[in-house]
Amino acid sequence: MKVIEIGSIGPGPFCAMMLADLGADIIRVDRVAGAELVGPSADFRTEVLNRGRRSVGIDLKDAAGRELVLGLVERADALIEGFRPGVAERLGIGPQECSERNPRLVYGRMTGFGQEGPLARTVGHDLNYVAQSGVLSLIGRAGQPPTPPLSLVGDFGGGGMVLALGILAALWETRRSGAGQVIDAAMCDGAALLGAAFHGFARTGAWNPARGTNLVDSGAPFYDVYLTADERWIAVAALEPRFYAELLAVLGFDAASLPEQHDRSQWPRLKELFADAIRARTRDEWVEAARGRDACLTAVLDVEEAAEDEHNRARGGFVEVDGLTQPAPAPRFSRTPARVDSPPPLPGEHTRSALADWGVSQDAVASLVEAGVLSSISEPTPSSADADRLEP
Incomplete structure (x- = not known):
């Protein structure tokens, strides 16, 4: 072409x-x-x-x-x-x-x-x-x-x-x-x-117009980023009940002692509990604790870390051209x-x-x-x- x-x-x-x-x-x-x-x-x-x-x-x-x-x-x-x-x-x-x-x-x-x-x-x-x-x-x-x-x-x-x-x-x-x-x-x-999906949600009443109060806009405690003991960040995105249960287990919570996952009136309290728990360990300690489990917990990598990450390197996600590291072409072709x-x-x-x-x-x-x-x-x-x- x-x-x-x-x-x-x-x-x-x-x-x-x-x-x-x-x-x-x-x-x-x-x-x-x-x-x-x-x-x-x-x-x-x-x-x-x-x-x-x-x-x-x-x-x-x-x-x-x-x-x-x-x-x-x-x-x-x-x-x-x-x-x-x-x-x-x-x-x-x-x-x-x-x-x-x-x-x-x-x-x-x-x-x-x-x-x-x-x-x-x-x-x-x-x-x-x-x-x-x-x-x-x-x-x-x-x-x-x-x-x-x-x-x-x-x-x-x-x-x-x-x-x-x-x-x-x-x-x-x-x-x-x-x-x-x-x-x-x-x-x-x-x-x-x-934004087609969110336009649809908003017009059918499935989306609260107030920012930061919805499922994937930082409103939900199980879909947000949290500060760790070493002043770094982890992302959690445990939307489905089975993944949420795994996240609670990794964080050391007894599900029976917590509010129901989708009780929005309790989201602020639940977010505080998550934040306090996550603040007690380093980012990499949390990543290791979640390894092999379906907890939807991931380190927030900076651009340097992303290029050197084990998974990204295995996928060839970044390439170096004339000394400049940059994202590789996507998608992949067989x-x-x-x-x-x-x-x-x-x-x-x-x-x-x-x-x-x-x-x-x-x-x-x-x-x-x-x-x-x-x-x-x-x-x-x-x-x-x-x-x-x-x-x-």
């Missing part, structure tokens, strides 16, 4: 990373100068979301650069862009222009609020989209404000992963119809979809294993080789480099951020 990724940040790169992990040949189109990272990372070589594909530097505002991208579209199966609505059209690489060059192209569009609607052109970040979806209102502890769920629900789950699924589904349909189509992936839509083929690129690092592999002559590349339409650089040049590009 051949994919053009118009360089962006957050959900677009996550979508492209997933496809690259699964074997897609992806050209990432970065700016000819001034490509930037927005967020904690300041090093392109450690931007894990950009792994597994090659970068070319193209000036999309130059007619020759636009024509080059449209020429690549003729050879592509899919394109991913994360501009605000209307920007790709102004650049001349919108769905209509691309479809005219390749009617089978699947055109993936990643935005926060979608291609139309009152908020379509409103600037935002992950948290805004999750708030709009209704899901943010459900996340948090009792008496506390809603808790930002990192960028997992909007950018990555509701955004990049949903777009990747849409692209693959559209490509499957194209095999039958012979026609491409546009994928309108909005993070507010995807975040709502991730016959065609996914893998990380290359580290994150510098912007424009593969301009010559990637374009050659996609059928662009080296003479044409050399001419465009000389004209400033293409860059083939070894280090990024700092510049102000492009306000038209999606931000995490």
Whole structure:
């Protein structure tokens, strides 16, 4: 599968990373100068979301650069862009222009609020989209404000992963119809979809709108995290009666002396009893006490521990690429294993080789480099951020 990724940040790169992990040949189109990272990372070589594909530097505002991208579209199966609505059209690489060059192209569009609607052109970040979806209102502890769920629900789950699924589904349909189509992936839509079960619970009265009072939102004493004697944490998630009985046995409780598991009026008291008991031993002592038992008790590992954990190592859950440890591709395949083929690129690092592999002559590349339409650089040049590009 051949994919053009118009360089962006957050959900677009996550979508492209997933496809690259699964074997897609992806050209990432970065700016000819001034490509930037927005967020904690300041090093392109450690931007894990950009792994597994090659970068070319193209000036999309130059007619020759636009024509080059449209020429690549003729050879592509899919394109991913994360501009605000209307920007790709102004650049001349919108769905209509691309479809005219390749009617089978699947055109993936990643935005926060979608291609139309009152908020379509409103600037935002992950948290805004999750708030709009209704899901943010459900996340948090009792008496506390809603808790930002990192960028997992909007950018990555509701955004990049949903777009990747849409692209693959559209490509499957194209095999039958012979026609491409546009994928309108909005993070507010995807975040709502991730929360489908909880939207359903709320509308049928099965969910208390007060945060931190429900079964899986930290309300239940048997579904929460607890501090241990060594100032570390364990997670318990013993929902079913048989698992709950095992948890009580591990913690040293006599079930007959405790309130009934689902007596919500007694949950605060039961939570205090659990907290006091768990505070008496270290995290690893609790893990050892629960080993081999169905108590649903797990250590809360930090990122360093997760990479070195016995189970995760046995599964190959993390890989090291150029000295950078990172999560391995998922899911697992029995016959065609996914893998990380290359580290994150510098912007424009593969301009010559990637374009050659996609059928662009080296003479044409050399001419465009000389004209400033293409860059083939070894280090990024700092510049102000492009306000038209999606931000995490």
